[in-house]
Amino acid sequence: MTTMSYAARDSRTMLRRNLKKALRYPSLTLTVVIMPIMMLLLFNYVFGTALGAGIGGLPAGSGEYIDYVAPGIILMAATSGALTTAISVCVDKTEGIVDRFRTMPISRASFLTGHVVGSVIQTMTSITLVIGVALLVGFRPDATAVEWAAAVGLLALLTLALTWLSAGIGLVAKNPETASNIPMPLTFMPFLGSAIVPPESMPTGLRWFAEHQPFTPVIETLRGLWLGTAIGSSAAVGLAWCAALSLVGYVWARRTFKAGAKR
Structure with missing residues (x-):
């Protein structure tokens, strides 16, 4: 077997x-699902009428606030998945399992690869549930099969990016409690974007941040x-x-993991 074959086998x-x-x-996975669902129900049934009335130009053909807020809340499921990755990696590190793996004849890349791929699968499952x-509560997309595939692909790419960042967080965190707190800003950053209301309705400084942040x-x-709606750039x-x-x-996760092996 080649080196790549061994790495693929160990990663599996x-x-x-x-x-x-x-x-x-399953408690961590359930948390990833429950938080976005609670936010979706809260903003749809409690704040939806007031917020929807204040937003001009809701998605064409809908006129319902749920159609505006649902994409942002669905994306929040991807950001919430960052918590599980950081905690899971940190638990393995603090419990000494990582040190055991380093003494075994396995690919050094397999530890992080297994965590990242596993977390992406869990998070995408959570996104599907959300x-x-x-x-069920009224979101009515009119996308074609190709557009649905593109949307799911974009969510998968974002999930992969956040999962690698969270793996690095888990490696540098002192304990699982710290690992659960550090990614929290990622979870709520969509709210400081266009998830709930258009950036045009925000004060100047916050509007600039909302328009130029990743989400x-x-x-x-x-x-x-x-x-x-218009996608533009x-x-x-x-x-x-x-x-x-x-x-x-x-790069951060791989270098942090290698640095830990040298101590």
């Missing part, structure tokens, strides 16, 4: 380990794909952010 083994662990301890709830172009691209900018965050997270 680590992936199975992490997926089995997630099934045995989309299902959104459809706003992704949200606007999802709205365009699902509901037919949002798709290119969103993809660029996903690529940049993936690269930064990957």
Whole structure:
């Protein structure tokens, strides 16, 4: 077997380990699902009438606030998945399992690869459930099959980027509690974008941040794909952010893991 074959085999083994662990301890996965669903119900049924009345130009053909807010809340499921990755990696590190793996004849890349791929699968499953709830409460996209595939692909790319960043967070965190707190700003950054209200309604400084942060172009691209609103340059900018965050997270996590092995 080649080096790549050994790495792929060991990564599959680590992936199975992490997926089995997630099934045995589903509380973290449930948290990723429950938080966006609660936010979706809250903003739709409690704040939806007031917020919807204040937003001009809701998605064409809808006129319902749920069609505006659902893409942002669905994206929030991707950001919430960052918590599970950071905590899971940190638990393995603090419990000494990582040190055991380093003494075994396995690929050094397999530990992080197994965690990242496993977390992406869990998060995409959570996103699917949140989309299902959104459809039940009135979200009505008119996307074609190709547009749905593009939207899911964009969410997968964002999830991958955030998962690599979270793996790095888990490696540098002192304990699981710290690992659960550091990614929290990522979870709520969509609210400081266009998830709930248009940036045009915000004060000048906050509006600038909302328009130039990573999640706003992704949200606007999802709205365009699902509901037919104008996408403009949002798709290119969103993809660029996903690529940049993936690269930064990957390099940071790999270097941190290698540095830990030298101590």
